[in-house]
Amino acid sequence: MPILALYRLATIALTPLARPLLAIRARQGKEDPARLNERLGFASLPRPAGRLVWLHGASLGESLSLLPLIDRFIQRGVEVLVTSGTVTSARLLAARLPAGAFHQFLPLDAPRFVERFLDHWRPDLALFAESELWPNIVASIHKRRAPLVLVNARISTASAERWRRAPGVGASLFGKIDLCLAQDPENAARFLGLGAPRARVAGNLKFDVPPPPIEAAQLAGFKGAIGARPVFAAVSTHPGEEAFILDAHQEMARQMPALLTVIAPRHPERGAEIAGLARSRGLNAVQRSAGAQPQRDAQIYVADTVGELGLIFRSAEVVFMGRSLAPGGGHNPIEAAKLGCAILHGPSVEDFADVYAELNAAKGAARVSDAPGLARAALYLLSQPARTRKMGRAGAEAVERLGGASQEIMTAIEPYLAQLAAARQ
Template sequence: MPLLKLYRLATHALTPLAGPLLNWRVTQGREDPARLDERFGVATRERPPGRLIWMHGASLGETLALLPLVERFIQRGAEVLVTSGTVASAQLLCARLPAGAFHQYMPLDAPAFVDRFLDYWRPAIAIFAESELWPNMVAALRARGVPLVLANARVSRQSAERWGRFPGAARKIFGAVDLCLAQDADNAARFIGLGAPYVRVGGNLKYDVPPPPADPAALSAFKGAIGARPVWAAVSTHDGEDEQILDAHAEIAQQVPALLTVIVPRHRERGAEIAMLAQARGLSVALRSRDGDPQPDVAVYVADTVGELGLIFRSVGIIFMGKSLAAGGGQNPIEPAKLGCAVLHGPSVDNFLEVYAALGAAKAAARVNDARALARAVHYLLSDPKRMRRMGRAGAEVVEKLGGASRGIIDAVEPYIAQVAIEGR
């Protein structure tokens, strides 16, 4: 039996288990209990009249990358539905989406839920970020004649190799994509190999994402709490990195006793765990969610809240980007670079090679291989504020020059929307 047919039968048969699964995820903090119906394809708000553009990103990074497109479609008079699959992305999007756009959760990929979702929203076009393709949703869009576009499209070499083990399924799914706008030539080649029929290099939307906002009063209070203390931040840290961050703090603090180290875990629920690691080393620690702004006696400050990276990036001149000392592929450094921060990172940045290479070439970012190298780099920059500011200015210039993908993507997508309008769908 063909793999995709088996998948469809399995998801149909397992539909009765969706409720218990989602209820379990609620207990883990991975679903919003107040909006659980959306995961069954049930709308929790009215569909606006007229042309509706649907955009989808799997989680926080992918959906934020869509914001420049959202703005441009709204300027053209469209209403925009944005979906995602994580609680963190929903919370941030609800705060940052402009008027004319709104958020719903992506339904689970069961035929009944997908049909209910599409029958209600009736999108003119579906624009998915990166390579978030669910077989039942792709088939349902094709059956309804809704154009499917991959924007900011990216598929890692490892993912492409996994898809390559099932060439028939890959051709069926990627062959249903009407237009694939890849981030770069390497990704374009991988999508062509997977069977996407129309592939172009569209650039990286993440360069066009506006910097994260910061509440002025909160920013003023946070900066006031830091005062003149030397400070640096490790952002989007993952398991296995926090110990190295704390080791680096201990080494720097031997020469900089007033040092404040800010740790922003990628998953905020890890905040208490990181605080315990710091306490076990004899360090004074505070959690933003519990203790508010950092007090003078705090050495390690864990910013375990959502939507406050703008505050951190505007208050701290040195940012270490996590998921890079561990073998994770790195995190996106564009936002801190846009706000003039000097960027440090570990050796594992495969997911963002282009931007790290550009920042490195401009001497706006530096690689560190372990906790000791991280400590040396942070201490060097703290001791040379002019160098730190030069790195920050260079990074802001780099990301400014690399922007502009959203304009080209809108131009590429417009003919598909116009064709839908002509055909009256």
């Protein structure tokens, strides 16, 4: 029996376990307890009348990359359904989605849940970000003759090689994609090799995402609490990296006693753990989730809340991007660059290699190898304000030059939109 048929049978057999599994995940903070039914395909909102485009991003980064497209669809008078699979992405999208767009959680990939979801929403066009492809969902979209377009598409060499080991499976799945709009020629070639019927390069949507917004009064209050202190921020950090950050802080503080170091972990629920680690070293650490402000006596400020990186990037002169000192692949530095931060990163940035290569070449970012190197680089930049501002401008200009993917994508899917408009008339 073909592998995809076995997968379908397995998901049908496991369907009764969905509710208990979701309940466990909700207790772990991985699901929204009030919206578990959405994961079973039950809609919590009515379907709007008229044309509906469905955009899906797996988690936070992929979801935010869709914002430029969402704005363009709304300007065209099209209603937009946005789905994602994580609690963090749902919270952030709730704050950043414009009028005319709304969020639902993606249903689990079991036929009963998928059919229930599609019966209600009846999307006219589906756009999925990067390489988020669930076999039952893809098959159901294809069966209903709704075009499926992969946008900002990318797939690693290792992932592509795994798909090639099962050529029938890959061809069956990727062959159902109507159009693949890849980030670069290499990714376009990989999708074609896996069976996608059409692929072209449209660029990286993440360069078009606007900087995260922040209220002026909130920013003024935050900066007022900091005062004239130098600020170093480490954002999207992962377990193991905070020890490096604290080592660097203690090294820098010997020469810069007023230094404030802000740590914004990728997973905010780790805030208490990080604050405890800092206190075990004799450092005064406070948590934003507890309502604390970065007052003069705070040495480590743990920004353990969701959706406030815009506040951090606008307040810090120098920013270290996490998941890069320890093996991990790095995190997206584009928002920090757009807001003029001087960016430091470790050697492990393969998930965003092209972005960091552009920033490094423009001298808008610099690589460090360890905690002493991070301390030296950050201390140098904090003591050289003119050099730091120049580095920040270089990074902002580099990401501005690389924008334009949202317009390329809209141009590529114009035939689909025209067909939908004609069908509605």
